[in-house]
Amino acid sequence: MEWVDTHLWTIPLMPLLGVLVHIFLGGTLGKKLVGILACLLVFISFGLSVVVLLRLLELPAEERHLLDNFLPWIRVGAFSADWAFRADTLSAVMLLVVTGVGFLIHVYSTGYMHDDPKYIRFFAYLNLFTFSMLVLVLASNVFLMFIGWEGVGLCSYLLIGFWFHDLNNATAGMKAFIVNRVGDWSFLCGVLLLFWSLGKYTGTYTVDFYEINRLAPELPAGIALAVGLLLFGGAAGKSAQIPLYVWLPDAMAGPTPVSALIHAATMVTAGVYMIARFSGLYLSAPDAMMVVATVGALTALFSATIALAQNDIKKVLAYSTVSQLGYMFLGVGVGAFSAGIFHLMTHAFFKGLLFLGAGSVIHGLHGEQDLRRMGALKSKMPWTWLTFMAAWLAIAGFPGLSGFFSKDEILWQAFSSEHGHWALWLVGFIAAGLTAFYMTRLVVMTFYGESRWPEHAHPHESPRNMTVPLAVLAVLCVIGGYVGVPAILHGANYFEHWMEPAVTWAAGHGGAEAAEHAAELGSHGLEALLMAASVGVALLGIGIGWWMYSRRRDIPEAAFQRWPNLYRWVLNKYYVDELYQWLVVDNLLRLTRLSGRFDLAVIDGAVNGSAWLTERVSAISGWIDNTFVDGAVNGVAEVTRAAGGRLRLIQTGRVQQYLTFAAAMVAIGVAGIILWPSIQPWLAELWSGAI
């Protein structure tokens, strides 16, 4: 098992290999092999992650930390940012979630995407996503994490717009990418400010998470707050929090397994993971944590209300995801990092399952996504129904299922933590009731009541390779919560103790200390009361939802009739998209057009003017060249040619003529030699006379 200490890099390597094979050999391998290979490689990564987990379990609790620095990258003086992967208790959880849920969704995709012409490309993207996500969670420094961070963003864009021949899908992909870019800008600013201020105030330039968390308390409070807020801006973009949540519902344009893997289980939780990674930094900036918790709570409530009125099954789940992500931020924002990550894990199970179940329903109804044309699918799709029930009860917070434990832990911490407040608890509490209500509405409208699908639809159960992952996730939904049973229910809260080494820092209380603080603050009686209250609100939500949508359909109808404006507001998501369009997009377009005109008139004018000038100058220089330089050269050539023309006349080809010339020259020469003595004095006289 010690082998894995220096071989952490093999975990992301597997899906990367998959990407290369699919791209370069996919055509030759064929669909079937590509599907098998993609699943197999992710499964190997999962196996390696389990090895990492076992290895960490071997070590004593406070030494559960593997660092594999396998490739130097940036080294300047004392500063270094290397390709180094870190497996501590936090990243081990993320590893298991990413590879485990990822594997199940890969298997599911082999069924769901079976008839798609771009099957091979789909798996190449999916493997690339898994690779990027693994780099993100394993990275030991911020720069490396940023590579994974951007990589998952790219894959998200590629997969949302996977069916890009429909313009809407391509637009949704662009929207996701651009909104994420806003967040990434904030994230990058935060990282650079952090890097600079760490160097300035502590003398250590570093990007390593552990170093940052250790040094963070030495930062001035204002800087720590600014860094915390900027980083949270990045997290809000990636994890779809107010005000940057608008891309996630549109991201449902992608294939459903993508929605399950990227936009529910893994990528969108990267922001929560990032905050937990910077736990030391956030603990030294309590105001930033307050913002995180408040935004998280408001997002949880806000998007839960939108989910009440949506009719697209995937849109409901999307807003539910935004809402649940808000819970996670509420958790990490009140310093309960382990509770946030715990909810992240259980959410990956039940929301992944909900999306896969929804995908199965859509698959069975040949692409129908509208809840108003579903109903009575229980007997038609028994496996989908059964597994969906587990996920529904888990997300609704039904006692004993995974979602109950994690959500309750967050609510209790929101109330009792030193960073918490009763108002935060109240918002989360209301959102929990709404969650139970809209999920019940979804379930009733999909599986119960009268059938509203057309006669010729013939819904059918999905193939085995889709139902088996559903079943596995359903089991996880049911039992996944038992790793974190709180003390009040006579559990050991194993999960919290497990997370402790990764999120406990000198600056404040993380993990168990926060729990102790909570124990001081509130008695067990209070905790039991709050737990009873949240169970009560969950059951109430389920009950009302069930009663209203299966017995008294007239009540929601009457409510819509009574408050049509309110209904329209909620249905249209409070017109936030329109607001952004008007406020940001239109103004940006206006600015772009203005700068386009400036470009045309001034920049292009300058360029064209200088081109015109150059043209004139070169015309003159060309004329000089033609007339004088070429004239001289041609003149010489002409003279030579004329002389040659004359001289060629004596080259007649007649040998006798040549000989005649030769003889004549000899005769003249001989005559000259003979006559020279008599000519010479005469010539000399002539010469001197001339001078």
Next chain:
Amino acid sequence: MIPATHILAVGAALFCLGLFALLSRRNAVAVFMGIELMLNAANLNFVAFNQARPEALDGQVAAVFVIMLAAAEFAVALALILSLHQMFHCVHLDEADEMKG
């Protein structure tokens, strides 16, 4: 004993005749006859100058050498004339003006 100047005068006349034939005749065979005349004019000079040193004989040996050379040269010349005839189907030198510039 004929004085050397007479012989030299005959030789010079003969050389001029040969040169004239060489330059003026169209027929290649006649041109070669001119060349023979010029060679023999030179021979006469060799023999005439040998009178100055009768015991040495080198002038006469040179004359014999030239005769021999003329025979060899004529063999080559005949071959040239034959190939000339093959190419131009006559032996007129003014027809063979392929080297005209």
